[in-house]
Amino acid sequence: MPKPSKRISGIIPSGKDGWEVHFAAMTRSQAGEDIVMLSVGDHDFDTPTETVEACVTALRAGHHHYTQLAGLPALREAMARISTLCTGVPTRPDEVIATPGGQSALYAAVQGVIDSGDHAIVVAPYYATYPGTFRAAEAGFTVVEARPEDGFQPDAAAIEKAVQPNTRAILLNTPNNPTGAVYTRQSLEGIADVCRRHDLWLLSDEVYWTLGGGEHVSPRSLPGMAERTLVINSMSKSHGMTGWRLGWLTGPAEFIALLVSLNLVNTYGLNDFISRAAIEALNGDFGVKEIAGLYAARRAVFLDAVRGMNDVTVRGSDGGMYVMLDISAVEPDDEKFAWAFLDTEKVAVMPGSSFGEAAAGHIRISLCQPEDVLREAANRLRRFASTYRSKAA
Incomplete structure (x- = not known):
């Protein structure tokens, strides 16, 4: 071939x-x-029975057709409500784009902030797909290790040392997979300071936010960070819907609008009946x-x-x-x-x-x-x- x-x-x-x-x-x-x-x-x-039944009802009602590229309006409204709870920042529907799973939200975020040849910083330990997602964008990246003796809390000073002239973004995950560490406000404030001073995007994977053992702090809520933070979220863990492939990305409205073009050439939107089940699950907090x-x-x-x-x-x-x-x-x-x-x-x-x-x-x-x-x-x-x-x- x-x-x-x-x-x-x-x-x-x-x-x-x-x-x-x-x-x-x-x-x-x-x-x-x-x-x-x-x-x-x-x-x-x-998956909770209420969600399954909502999907069956939508399927039998004939919701088998194309949906809006950014997600059904009611779905974006529901996701915006959850993003408000997750991040502590009032979120509008136009600041959210629906994706087929959290991994697609991560892919969209990386494609949206990284050009070929750019550089990113990945806080480790990390979820296994992170390096490959940056390679798919033809980007270089530096892994900065959080130390076990610190409870796997990230070190802002170590992260700043990894910043290069072509660095565009930092990626982190809290609560963390694989360690279960929940990043503290102090840790995140240090990283936010690095992002503000070096004009970087912060990609924050928060798919486990409902399963934290303490206070969940989203870096989007910190001063000056809403304009430069993209939050990856998913229904897989919080709502027991791993195989349904439903996630979303939250960020500045102008940035989210650009990502609609990515959905045009990538996913072409989500399944209609699954989207309607997700609306019910989000609004009902099923499970x-x-x-x-x-x-x-x-x-x-x-x-x-x-x-x-x-x-x-x-x-x-x-x-x-x-x-x-x-x-x-x-x-x-x-x-x-x-x-x-x-x-x-x-x-x-x-x-x-x-x-x-x-x-x-x-x-x-x-x-x-x-x-x-x-x-x-x-x-x-x-x-x-x-x-x-x-x-x-």
Whole structure:
């Protein structure tokens, strides 16, 4: 065949990464092996019934046609209401564009602020798609690691050192995937100061904002930041709708208007019947409190179960759907640890280094399992760590 473009060939470089542990575990599970899957952030429960029924009703009512490129007006109104709650900044519908999932919102944000050859800064640990999204824009980027000993709070001074003449944006995620860290107001104020002084965009991924363990602070709410902050949001986690692919981007109205052209050549709008179900889910807050309470309870159960475990330290883990454990005192190579844990105890976890060097020596635990399963996984981890140490001695 003719040669493909460098643009798509370079999005995901070849080579190993810790996702191989998850894929191997999934293959073994599908083959019938009893594997405890704690490696992926997909709910173990279905979308709330009210949302499903709203979708069925819209489908049967004939809502099968094209929608406005920026999203149905009622959908943008509902998303603007949630953005007001999320960011603490009054938000109008024309400051919101609907996208097929949070990843599409992130893609739109990066395409909207980065030209080929520009530079960005990514705060790590980071969600796995961040580097590839910048590569898709033919941009360079520098990863600035938040330190485990600081609870994975970002360091504004370290971020500023990474600023280059062609830097256009900083990307961060709070509550954080994979660490569960909830960035403090002080941390975000430092980063906002860097953005204002260097005239940078701030891309703020806040898809876990309803699952925080404390105060959620959106950098959009800080002085002088509404004009330079783009907030990525999604219904996947907050409303239990991972497979529905519904997200949105919030930003200055003039910028959002430009992104309508991107939807013209990319998505050409969202599904009508799914959009109408989303309107009902957003306006009715279907499942939001229940899902938040569920993950708060699961986090407490798992953290209680690992409390006092020798040579295993909890880092971050204040919010979101994950717990991050420092296992470097047991085995510095987190990927080696994850493979051995899978083979010995039939538990699948993600090696921390899959999300950046800052998380090396850690494992990420997904809380997308019932409490009894999480307790059992913690017991297996305790046994495995003890046995591993005695074998290594």
